Amino acid sequence: MSKERLVIVGGDAAGMSAATNARRRRSPEDLEIIVFDKGAFVSYAACGIPYFIGRAVDQVEKLLARRPEEFARVGIQVYTRHQVEAIDLSSRTVLVQPLEGGKAFREPFDHLLIATGAVPIRPPLPGMDAKGVFGVNNLEDALALDRYLEETGAQRAVIVGGGYIGLEMAEALCQRSLQVSLVEKEPQVMLTLDPDMAEPIAQALREIGVALYLGEALQGIEAANGRVRAVVTEARTIPADVVVLGMGVRPNTALAQEAGIPLGEKGSIVVNERMKSPIEGVWAAGDCAQSFHLVSRRPFWVALGTVANKHGRVAGINIAGGYATFPGVVGTAITKVCHLEVARTGLQERELRALGWEWVSARVEDHTRARYYPGSAPITVKLLAERDTGRILGGQIVGGEGSGKRIDVIATALHACLTAHEMANLDLAYAPPFAPVWDPLLNAARQLLRKL
Amino acid sequence: MSKERLVIVGGDAAGMSAATNARRRRSPEDLEIIVFDKGAFVSYAACGIPYFIGRAVDQVEKLLARRPEEFARVGIQVYTRHQVEAIDLSSRTVLVQPLEGGKAFREPFDHLLIATGAVPIRPPLPGMDAKGVFGVNNLEDALALDRYLEETGAQRAVIVGGGYIGLEMAEALCQRSLQVSLVEKEPQVMLTLDPDMAEPIAQALREIGVALYLGEALQGIEAANGRVRAVVTEARTIPADVVVLGMGVRPNTALAQEAGIPLGEKGSIVVNERMKSPIEGVWAAGDCAQSFHLVSRRPFWVALGTVANKHGRVAGINIAGGYATFPGVVGTAITKVCHLEVARTGLQERELRALGWEWVSARVEDHTRARYYPGSAPITVKLLAERDTGRILGGQIVGGEGSGKRIDVIATALHACLTAHEMANLDLAYAPPFAPVWDPLLNAARQLLRKL
Known part of the structure; x- marks a missing residue:
């Protein structure tokens, strides 16, 4: 067999996980693996950024899982600061522009993995390019924000967007003693939860001093001398020394689209269960690739590190000639907001309504441990089940320490299509320090059973 | 319909749960509910005893879920200190002896629920009745031990038995600054774990100063003036001011046996999925009743508060004319030993060997949170799967904070008969503070998949 070349565009979770898994199966003599990334870092924990900004993680280096040199040692060539500008499917090459200078070149591939991730959504509003307006999508962003906070002594921060990143950043900036406001166009934070479950999170943010402006869309950013001065919403103008954008992300698939690679859900790359696109030899993984939702049984797009790693592993194994599949996701996510652990999985009421499904829901207020055991904290659990079958469709949890990871039981129940009856009979672990x-x-x- | 009578023998988790569930469905005018318990307390959290002794729970009252007066208010008549001495199936009566004095009387029943719990195993060895030798099976035991420790200022404690209760009591007595030794006849502590998973627990106990004597059977207790002086094993004599027995329990079914009610696994009362014994109108629930093991697919006996509550609920609903079933258990259990959370579910290697099943196992050493996130602790997970089918058969977890309740995912996988492949693809929650x-x-x- 003549030597083959795998070119990977994007060197974060999905790309490097694919590279590593492919390398494990085929030697450098047999399969060349070349990774291009336009950034300065590869293989880092983007999810750790809020904790670096909030100083829970003291050094940014701790977020780097592995460095290019380490990959080089196993025969994976990583080129950082190299932007892939085009994919040519007819000649089976990519056009690469070195960002530190030098001429663009064409790199041939036998296999191509697109792992270009996601890009932050930045609506074209006035002032978005002012100094002091930051995304926190990658390590460069994080370092720039950190430096800006240090150098300017910024006091007043406005976060735009009340999703995971927005809330994590709001808390992080509070921990750095900034005065924090948060603007969200929807009437609730954390749109991935039902409104009743999101309310205690808003309350917790208010308690640590975050000013919440819900139901107010961003209209623009006011700048003075090119530097941010205020955030303007439909209802007010909020003075700001620094602005952090957490308005969501979308698949970074312009490159794929220009090359004629089919896009699906929300513009993510269509892949099969082996992470192959409809084009022979072209694969996709991570935030730029489509997943399948095992509860709604429809294509689904989600940008999450854990899914990206799974995608990457499956792509890498298959590219190397092995066999692996990624059946899909059930929509699990978790975060910590102040003293609250927040988790969700499956479909929420908004999604069920859109699907036209009928459901019953139950919400219980309970305790994480035996009430008499020290550290027992309040926990609220909401479960949704299909009306006629009793099949569990989703769950949401908000509560103190020990609450969040309980979502994994509901996620497992969703994978297994358990009914409320089966779930009520689960042999879950009990001892006073735990439940x-x-x-x-x-x-x-x-509670669900009583309503079905 | 003429008024019916439900007599319940035993007023702890199973009995009172049944009473409450039956009452919810039928009014006092329709169903009389009478509970007899030989002890002074009903409806208490026996699992909380070690934490009361260790002072993590400061008042014994906190372990009382509900008092007889509260049950009286909903028309459940509770007679504490009343021992049921015989069940007469032909006349459908029980013979009750009030323990505070008074004549024995016969109480008729239409439905009888036997919820007599378990009794501690006390081998007939010399000195077992000496003063200063305690079981910790019920609240009276716990109060007596607590009083003894206070009054005698005991310094040296010997625990006999290295199961859940033994280990929890060893730690509790360390917390009360006693010098603690633990004797266990098997070569490991925590026989419900595989030896490799039990070793770190022994290590943790040694680190807090517990002297472990493993593989040494108890031969007897030495007393002076009727009071314990030492514990004698096959290998040594250990001076002791107080001895706590944690040698396991067995179903408390002498009463049932004498009445001719069929017994099954380990002498527990045979019941169907509705918790009915083979005798019409006679039900059993809790530590005295048999369960079904959903993994081995065989009758199984386990004494656990959480199972007792489930049994009681199902029995109560059915007795009241409703319909509920208890499909069975998967063998889940959890505890905390020193800084370690310890949990298990399904079948362990010893059980698989006894069944003649073939399995593969995987053990990984990992972290509870992202490594860079504060509080990330070591966790060891062991999984077992059936060799030909890949079906998960069991799991064991030992590790720092956040480890133990992860067992619930494996338990859910066992209920759903998931394979190692399905488990490897679960959409479990990820964020740096959690995983x-x-x-x-x-x-x-x-890891399992690689071995299958």
């Missing part, structure tokens, strides 16, 4: 004698999940399932 | 990007459970499942 009440009826785990809150069992209580929620029993 | 590495690959949850330790996923890593363990992937």
Whole structure:
């Protein structure tokens, strides 16, 4: 067999996970692996950025999983600061522009993996390019924001967007003693939760001093001498020394689209269960690739590090001639906001309404541990089940320490298509330091049963 | 319909749960509910005893879920200190002896629920009745031990038995500054774990100063003036001011046996999925009743508060004319030993060997959170899967904070008969404060896949 070349565009979670998994199966003599990334870093934990900004993680180096030199040692050639500008499917080459200078060149491939991730959404509003307006999508962003905070002694921060990143950043900036406001166009924070479950999170943010302006769309940013001065919403003008954008992301697939590679859900690259695109030899993984939602049974797009790693692993194995599949996701996500652990999985009421499905829901207020055991904290569990079958369709959890990861039980139930009845009978672990004698999940399932 | 009578023998988790569930469905005018318990307390959290002894729970009252007066208010008549001495199936009566004095009387029943719990195993060895030798099976035991420790200023404690209760009591007595030794006849502590998973627990106990004597059977207790002086094993004599027995329990079914009610696994009362014994109108629930093991697919006996509550609920609903079933357990259990959370579910290697099943196992050492996130702690996960089918058969977890309740995912996988492949693809929650990007459970499942 003559030597083959795998070119990977994008060197974060999905790309490097694919590279590593492909390398494990085929030697450098047999498969060349070349990674291009336009950034200065590869293989880093983007999800750790808010904790670096909030100083829970003291050095940015701790977020780097592996460096280019380490990949080089196993025969994976990583070129940082190299932008892939075009994919040519007829000649099977990519056009690469070195960003530190030098001429663009064409790199041939036998296999191409597109792992270009996601790009932050930045609506074309006045002042978005002012100094002091930051995204936190990658390590360069994070370092720039950190430096700006240090150098300017910024006091007043406005976060735009009340999703995971927005909330994590709001808390992080509070921890750095900034005065924080948060603007969100929807009437609730955390749109991936039902409104009743999102309310306690808004409350927790207010308690640590975050000013919340919900239901107010961003209209623009006011600057003075090119530097941010205020954030303007439909209802008010909020003075700001620094602005952090957390308005969501979309798949970074312009490159793929220009090359004629089919796009699907929200513009993500269409792939099969082996992460192959409809074009022979072209694969996609991570935030730029489509997933399948195992509960709605429809194509689904989600940008999450854990999914990106799974995509990358499956792509890498298949590219190297092995066999692996990624069946899909159930929509699990988790975060920590102030003292609250927040988690969700499956479909929420908004999604069920859009699908036209009928459901019943149960919400229980309970405790994380036996009430008499020290550290027992409140936990709220919401479960949704299909009206006629009783099949669990989703769950949401908000509560103190020990609440969040309970979502994994609901996620597993979704994978297995368990009904509320089956869930109410789960043999979950009980001892006073860990749960009440009826785990809150069992209580929620029993509550559902009464309504079905 | 003429008024019916439900007599319940035993007023702890199973009995009172049944009473409450039956009452919810039928009014006092329709169903009389009478509970007899030989002890002074009903409806208490026996699992909380070690934490009361260790002073993590400061008042014994906190372990009382509900008092007889509260049950009286909803028309459940509770007679504490009343021992049921016989069940007469032909006349459908029980013979009750009030323990505070008064004549024995016969109480008729239409429905009888036996919820007599378990009794501690006390081998007939010399000195077992000496003063200063305690079981910790109920609140009276706990109060007596607590009083003894206070009054005698005991310094040296010997625990006999290295199971859940033994280990929890060893730690509790360390917390009360006693010098603690633990004797266990098997070569490991925590026989419900595989030896490799039990070793770190023994190590943790040694680190807090517990002297472990493993593989040494108890031969007897030495007393002076009727009071304990030492514990004698096959290998040594250990001076002791107080001895706590944690040698396991067995179903408390002498009463049932004498009445001719069929017994099954380990002498527990045979019941169907509705918790009915083979005798019409006679039900059993809790530590005295048999369960079904959903993994081994065989009758199984386990004494656990959480199972007792489920049994009781199902029995109560059915007795009241409703319909509920208890499909069975998967063998989940959890505890905290020193800084370690310890949990298990399904079948362990010893059980698989006894069944003649073939399995593969994987053990991974991992972290509870992203490595860079503060508080990330070591966690060890062991998974077992059936060799030919890949079906998950069991799991064990030992690790720092956040480890133990992860067992619930494996328990759910067992209920759903998931394979290692399905488990490796679970969409488990990831964010740096909660897990590495690959949850330790996923890593363990992937490791299994490589061996299948």
